[in-house]
Amino acid sequence: MALLQPLLNTATALSSTSTTTTTTSPRTDAVIIPHALTAARPRPLPLPDRIPHGAWDSHMHVVDPAAYPLSADAVYRPRTHRLDRALAFESSVGIDNIVLVQPSIYGTDNACLLDALRALGPNRGRGVVAFEPGSVPRQVLREWHALGVRGMRINLSSVGKSLGAGELEALLRQYAQDCAPLDWVIQLYVPMEAMDMLEKVVPLLGGVRVCVDHLGHPCLGDMKKRADPYEIKGFPALARMLRAGATYVKLSAPYRLSSAADHADLEPVAREILRLRGRDRVVFATDWPHTRFEGLDIRPWMETVLDWCGGDEGLVDRLFRGNAEDLWNSRGR
DSSP: OTTTHHHHHHHHHHHHHHHHHSSOOSSTTOOOOOGGGSOOOOOOOOHHHHSOTTOEEEEEOOBOTTTSOOOTTOSOOOOOBOHHHHHHHHHHTTOOEEEEEOOGGGTTOOHHHHHHHHHHOTTTEEEEEOOOTTOSOHHHHHHHHHHTEEEEEEEOTTTTOOOOHHHHHHHHHHHHHHHGGGTOEEEEEOOGGGHHHHHHHGGGSTTOOEEESGGGOOOHHHHHHOSSGGGSTTHHHHHHHHHHSSEEEEEOOGGGTOOSTTOGGGHHHHHHHHHHHTTTSEEEOOOTTOTTSTTOOOHHHHHHHHHHTTTOHHHHHIIIIIHHHHHTTOTTO
């Protein structure tokens, strides 16, 4: 024991010194907390766990050029993206329900979309078809409705087509006659500058609701030059339509609108749309499979949208679920 006493004395001295030097910092008002006692910063939940249960992707496509030939005037030829791949993707980002939208490459042949709806069932799916006004018998429209179709699409932007004010009004009035009996939506993919014309027509459609694709499709040049969205041609009209209540907007496809990797130039437009009617007239969509942009990862965009919601879980729930249920008449399926 006498031999061990010097070692014990040394250990006691070292322990005393350690206790004295680790409890205070050179600053008299600070205390050093041992690393093991610091509170761990909570890790954010994985993306799928932050998306509300029952969420909807309000704009996506299935395409199969081998099984369903493309329109003769299709402006591009995508790879095959069938329903099974679509559902696997949606599951990976926490989305339960989908809206299949007719792509321009199929023209008015809705066979691919309708077959996918049959396989999916109306409990999880809705569809937006394309047809010439007045060309589909009412009985067929009712059959499509039973499958889950809830709207028709006018796509001018994808094919580089434009209409004058009179032409647009006549076309929308005709489509309203097809849509009104079934409470279908008229979905439009048109440039932002067309909103001035559209604003004058929507009140004439007898209560038929309108949904505008891809944030209203603002011009890339306008977004680069202007931080105030109200300086973008057509945006004031879109804002007034949102306030009036018969128009919805899809928060979707940023890569079709912005060349910035983080889509920061879209933020003023997106935030103002969310501020105006985010709780009842804005719906989220992935635009999967991002035709002509295949392979793109949409998750960063979803993260950005969640950030814009500022931690408001009520807004997130409406944007990803509640507003879509209203728009696509899916309550109770």
